[in-house]
Structure formats: C-alpha cells, structure tokens
Amino acid sequence: MSGPVAAENFGKVAVLMGGRAAEREVSLKSGQAVLQALRSRGVDAHRVDPAAMALEVLRAGGYDRAFIALHGCGGEDGVIQGALETIGLPYTGSGVLASALGMDKRRCKLLWQGAGLPTPAFRVVASEQQLAEACQVLDLPLMVKPAREGSSIGITKLIAPEDLTAAWRAAEAQGYEVIAEQFIQGAEYTAAILGEEALPLIRLETPRTFYDYEAKYRTDTTRYICPCGLSRADEAALQDLALAAFQAIDARGWGRVDFMCDGAGRPWLLEVNTVPGMTDHSLVPMAARARGIDFAELVLRILQETLPQ
Numbered sequence: 001m002s003g004p005v006a007a008e009n010f011g012k013v014a015v016l017m018g019g020r021a022a023e024r025e026v027s028l029k030s031g032q033a034v035l036q037a038l039r040s041r042g043v044d045a046h047r048v049d050p051a052a053m054a055l056e057v058l059r060a061g062g063y064d065r066a067f068i069a070l071h072g073c074g075g076e077d078g079v080i081q082g083a084l085e086t087i088g089l090p091y092t093g094s095g096v097l098a099s100a101l102g103m104d105k106r107r108c109k110l111l112w113q114g115a116g117l118p119t120p121a122f123r124v125v126a127s128e129q130q131l132a133e134a135c136q137v138l139d140l141p142l143m144v145k146p147a148r149e150g151s152s153i154g155i156t157k158l159i160a161p162e163d164l165t166a167a168w169r170a171a172e173a174q175g176y177e178v179i180a181e182q183f184i185q186g187a188e189y190t191a192a193i194l195g196e197e198a199l200p201l202i203r204l205e206t207p208r209t210f211y212d213y214e215a216k217y218r219t220d221t222t223r224y225i226c227p228c229g230l231s232r233a234d235e236a237a238l239q240d241l242a243l244a245a246f247q248a249i250d251a252r253g254w255g256r257v258d259f260m261c262d263g264a265g266r267p268w269l270l271e272v273n274t275v276p277g278m279t280d281h282s283l284v285p286m287a288a289r290a291r292g293i294d295f296a297e298l299v300l301r302i303l304q305e306t307l308p309q
C-alpha cells in the first residue's frame with residue numbers, strides 16, 4: 001500500500017447507505033460511521049441513499065467516486081456496482097461479478113467446490129419435501145439458509161425433523177433459493193480482507209445456537225477473540241485460505257470471509273461478504289485495529305483503491 005493520500009485527491013465522495021434490502025438499518029449505521037470517518041479526515045463526503053434515485057443524484061451531483069456502504073440485495077450484489085459502471089463513477093470494493101457471487105451462497109459454494117476449496121456439503125432445496133430428502137442424504141443438523149441474504153436473516157439450525165416445516169418457511173419467506181448445508185461443529189472465524197492481505201483472524205463465540213441476528217446485533221454475550229488463539233502457522237494457513245476464497249470469486253478491495261473449523265481443525269468456508277458491516281464495532285474494523293489500522297485509516301485505505309493506480 002502506498003503512503004497517505006491528501007483528502008482533496010478524493011474529490012467529492014458519495015457514501016451510499018440505506019437502500020431497500022432487509023439490512024437497511026445496518027447499512028445506515030455503517031454508512032454513517034464511514035461518512036464521519038471520511039469527514040474527520042477532511043474528505044468532502046456526502047450521504048446518498050439509493051432508496052431514493054441514486055443514479056440521478058450521483059450523475060447530477062458532480063461526484064468523483066462512491067464509497068459503497070450498502071449491505072444485501074441491490075447494494076452488495078452487483079446491481080449498484082453495474083449502475084455505477086454505466087455512469088463511469090469509480091466505487092469501493094468488488095466489481096459486478098464478485099459482488100453477485102458473494103451474494104449468492106449457492107453459486108459461490110459451487111465455484112469454491114470447482115476450485116478445490118473446502119465448503120460444507122449442501123443441497124439446493126425447492127420445497128419442504130426436498131428439504132426432507134436433503135435430511136436423508138446429509139445428516140442432521142443442517143443449516144437451512146436463504147441463498148441470498150445476510151445478517152443470518154432466515155437461517156435456522158435444523159436439529160430435529162419436527163422443526164423442518166418452520167426451518168423451510170423461515171428461509172423460503174425471504175423469496176430466494178434455499179440451501180441446506182451440513183452443520184459444522186467447531187470454532188467460527190472470520191477473516192477481514194484489505195487489499196491483498198488477510199488481516200488477523202477473529203474467533204467468534206456465542207452461547208446461542210449459532211451466530212444469529214440476535215448474536216450479531218442485539219446481545220452482548222457474543223465474544224470476539226482477536227488475536228484468535230491459534231499458532232502463528234495455523235493462523236497464517238487460514239488467512240491464506242480465506243484470501244484464496246476471496247480471490248477465487250474475483251473479489252477486490254476489501255471484504256470478509258466467514259468460515260468454521262471442525263473438531264479436527266479442518267476449515268470449511270461459509271461465505272464471502274463483499275460489503276461487510278462498517279460500524280466502529282464491526283468485525284473488519286476490529287481486525288484492522290489488531291493490525292494497527294484505526295477506523296478512519298481503514299476507510300481511507302478502502303477509498304484509496306478507487307484512485308487511478
């Protein structure tokens with residue numbers, strides 16, 4: 001990474017936040033934190049909410065670049081990225097392809113499987129009946145997930161057959177494809193990626209059944225452990241894996257790779273987040289701090305990638 005860039009070089013910056021996805025509220029928090037950080041460093045940054053006509057605003061507003069702080073569909077899935085490409089506005093993070101793949105757990109997992117990267121076995125299930133069949137092929141417990149959602153919305157750990165209907169309905173209600181994935185018993189980690197580097201891993205521990213919406217945003221019982229407690233060599237191997245998983249889908253700039261390690265210490269990739277949470281208590285900022293990079297510096301480094309190289 002090159003040295004610090006003067007604030008004026010960024011020109012007028014749109015911080016895209018809000019949007020229409022289920023994660024709108026989280027996005028508003030991320031965007032607000034990013035906006036404050038940029039302004040604290042003297043950058044001419046403005047809030048733009050694409051729930052209300054972003055393209056017209058961006059085109060007419062004389063913006064030079066956009067920091068995308070949108071989570072979920074419409075903002076993290078390639079749609080806004082494609083729109084920004086068409087109006088020629090540079091933006092932070094991954095391009096259209098990686099954003100779309102990162103949002104689609106089914107196709108991301110297929111790609112990883114094709115690339116020989118480890119991800120838990122899964123089935124696409126199009127009905128409750130197919131979910132019942134998946135339970136025969138893959139043993140319980142299973143994680144039943146909407147293929148395109150975030151923040152653990154619509155996800156159930158299906159432990160007992162009698163909960164099958166509820167698990168199916170919760171996932172299907174999100175309106176996307178549903179996958180049923182082998183549950184991995186073990187430790188959960190997340191790897192923040194900045195540029196070409198995986199930052200120190202964070203281990204997540206929750207007394208809840210899994211790291212669900214409650215554990216992510218509401219309770220204070222979730223533990224975030226960083227340094228994660230692994231040996232330097234083990235951590236480095238997992239960082240390499242996370243970076244490979246990130247780059248396999250052509251993701252760029254910044255993001256986060258979620259994975260589990262089973263009882264034998266084997267890693268299993270869960271998903272890539274191409275626009276992870278960016279409030280100052282989010283995971284990427286936490287990992288950056290462990291690497292000696294404060295929040296404002298992190299935001300600037302992410303934005304810096306939109307400058308001509």
Ligand SMILES: Nc1ncnc2c1ncn2[C@@H]1O[C@H](COP(=O)(O)OP(=O)(O)O)[C@@H](O)[C@H]1O
Nearest residue numbers: 143149150151152153182183184210211258270
């Ligand atoms: N196969 C799995 N085995 C064990 N836990 C899982 C598995 N898949 C997901 N989880 C748990 O569910 C959480 C959310 O799943 P994830 O695939 O990361 O979706 P989201 O996009 O909602 O974050 C994970 O952080 C983890 O705690």
Ligand SMILES: [Mg+2]
Nearest residue numbers: 151152258271
């Ligand atoms: Mg996740």
